[in-house]
Amino acid sequence: MNAFEKISLPGVKKIIVVASGKGGVGKSTISSNLAVALARQGFKVALTDADIYGPSVPRMFGIEHLKPEVHTEDGKEVMTPVEKFGVKIMSIGFFIERNQGLIWRGPMAANAITQLFENTRWGDIDYMIVDFPPGTGDIQLTTVQKLDLHGVILVTTPQEIAMNDARKAASMFTNHELNVPLLGIVENMSWFTPLQHPGEKYFIFGQGGAALLASELKTTLLGQIPLVAEVGEAAEKGLPVYNLHDQSVSNAFEKVVEMLI
Ligand SMILES: Nc1ncnc2c1ncn2[C@@H]1O[C@H](COP(=O)(O)OP(=O)(O)OP(=O)(O)O)[C@@H](O)[C@H]1O
Structure with missing residues (x-):
């Protein structure tokens, strides 16, 4: 296959x-819960975890002990995604041992990700969410060149350093060679509300x-x-934010979906 040849995913609409x-800003948390939020709205949803440096989607869905089924179709091996909370999931994490660091060179990793997309039988999908590795390296570049993307959502925290890195990522995706539409920005960990003081918001990482x-990049704040401690605890238990007592987080995801669709 030509390095720049597009991958076609029949049945996958967007x-x-x-x-x-930057790493650690909550990209996997946002991808996973956005996928669940879309599925709850009745859409057919897939989630591909392409984060080769820290594939955390299987853990966030409590499916790290599972492996996608493999069968042969027309002489070719194809995989069936693992389904949970109405989302069809594929992750690079299904294929590496737990706690095993992954040292893959660029082309090898890009090849593995390409196979993850191409050799999976997705069926009809309205929205496929792809959790990317942080930053703007070769893997992101190759994947963007090979897929027909509806667009990119950038995740940042309010800290200056995270936003500077988000700005750099935006310029990579939107440059005239790649031309990926910027669908908007999701700000994570925007404020902290202590359990004892539910009406209060503390903007510990800055505000606004x-x-x-978003306005500088001529895009939308989705x-x-x-920041809610239970979010991390739920992720450790393999549960989405819809299982939390505190509904501020699931409400926030509903709003993102409203803005997106
Ligand atoms: N809104 C939030 N409130 C509380 N904890 C959060 C929130 N968002 C993310 N976290 C926690 O922060 C940590 C990092 O989140 P996550 O793994 O989603 O980030 P990431 O950007 O995907 O990281 P990586 O760079 O490793 O891919 C996790 O422990 C997660 O549970």
């Missing part, structure tokens, strides 16, 4: 990449930055997700 300039960045 592919949305979730990217960030992502809205400014939503702001609060």
